Amino acid sequence: MTRKSLERATARYAERFPAMKRHAAEFVDALTAVIDDAGINYLSVTGRAKSPESFADKVRRRTAEFGHTDFDPAVEVTDQVGARIITYVHSDIPPVAQLLADNFTVLEDRDMGRETAREGRFGYASRHMLISDDPQATGFDARHCASVQIRTVLQHAWAEFEHDARYKGTVPEEHAAELDRRFTLAAGLIELADREFSIIRDTLQSGLRHADFDSDGARDASHIDPRELASFLAGWYESAGFSRSEHYLAQVRLLTELDITSIPQLRDELQQVDTERILRAMGYRHPPGAIRRLDDDLLALFRERYADLPGNAERRDALRRRMQRLGSPD
Numbered sequence: 001m002t003r004k005s006l007e008r009a010t011a012r013y014a015e016r017f018p019a020m021k022r023h024a025a026e027f028v029d030a031l032t033a034v035i036d037d038a039g040i041n042y043l044s045v046t047g048r049a050k051s052p053e054s055f056a057d058k059v060r061r062r063t064a065e066f067g068h069t070d071f072d073p074a075v076e077v078t079d080q081v082g083a084r085i086i087t088y089v090h091s092d093i094p095p096v097a098q099l100l101a102d103n104f105t106v107l108e109d110r111d112m113g114r115e116t117a118r119e120g121r122f123g124y125a126s127r128h129m130l131i132s133d134d135p136q137a138t139g140f141d142a143r144h145c146a147s148v149q150i151r152t153v154l155q156h157a158w159a160e161f162e163h164d165a166r167y168k169g170t171v172p173e174e175h176a177a178e179l180d181r182r183f184t185l186a187a188g189l190i191e192l193a194d195r196e197f198s199i200i201r202d203t204l205q206s207g208l209r210h211a212d213f214d215s216d217g218a219r220d221a222s223h224i225d226p227r228e229l230a231s232f233l234a235g236w237y238e239s240a241g242f243s244r245s246e247h248y249l250a251q252v253r254l255l256t257e258l259d260i261t262s263i264p265q266l267r268d269e270l271q272q273v274d275t276e277r278i279l280r281a282m283g284y285r286h287p288p289g290a291i292r293r294l295d296d297d298l299l300a301l302f303r304e305r306y307a308d309l310p311g312n313a314e315r316r317d318a319l320r321r322r323m324q325r326l327g328s329p330d
């Protein structure tokens with residue numbers, strides 16, 4: 001392409017920008033739904049469409065890198081829609097990446113932390129995936145693709161701070177080597193901290209599995225305390241991980257709509273359910289979270305009554321599709 005062609009491509013992107021913003025919002029909704037559906041805990045799922053100014057700047061940088069203008073920005077700039085998934089612990093990154101592979105077409109998958117480690121150093125760590133919502137996709141198409149970063153809270157903090165220091169600030173040349181050394185040290189400490197957080201979470205889960213509640217367990221007789229629900233489910237579904245805190249709150253509201261207002265009452269209801277049969281019927285490719293397990297069991301137990309609860313209004317169709325996977329009532 002000529003320089004004029006690059007300018008026209010940049011202008012065309014500016015015209016498509018409103019559509020790209022809608023595309024980005026749709027991707028964020030889809031990613032959030034997939035992760036929530038699996039019951040994996042996370043801090044945030046965010047996304048954006050690259051602004052026309054940022055697109056033009058990247059085209060200029062690529063031109064400088066390549067030393068020529070013989071490329072198509074519509075294909076070369078693959079982060080026109082970008083999304084970021086931030087987890088609490090590193091051990092949640094592989095399951096999230098697998099979820100994306102199960103639900104989208106993966107065009108590229110790079111573990112930047114592993115690549116850095118292969119070079120014998122600490123530094124930038126993030127899982128980068130280029131995905132498409134087109135099941136038949138074989139290459140990049142901006143109308144269907146998103147560039148997704150998956151990283152922990154600590155990895156995100158390091159990456160953001162490092163980016164600001166290097167690219168938005170002015171580092172005196174005499175301090176550049178010291179800055180590199182300190183960022184490398186910080187990256188090593190963050191990797192260690194991520195490992196410790198994973199151990200802490202596993203230890204807490206293990207301890208909660210021994211928790212039980214008698215008839216006086218609930219602090220408020222009108223509903224189950226969400227913290228007690230989390231503790232109870234950690235024991236009831238021993239292989240399931242924690243879900244997001246707001247999901248426990250939402251489940252308490254659904255239980256209240258079912259007139260289940262205490263842990264003993266919930267235990268009595270769940271004893272009627274063959275939870276392992278339900279788990280097999282759902283056919284999950286990775287272990288679902290505790291709230292998802294409870295959601296499935298309540299759906300199997302109460303069927304249409306559960307699907308028709310006011311609190312399930314926005315996901316009624318999805319619940320009915322799941323009900324078909326469960327098969328006929330026992």
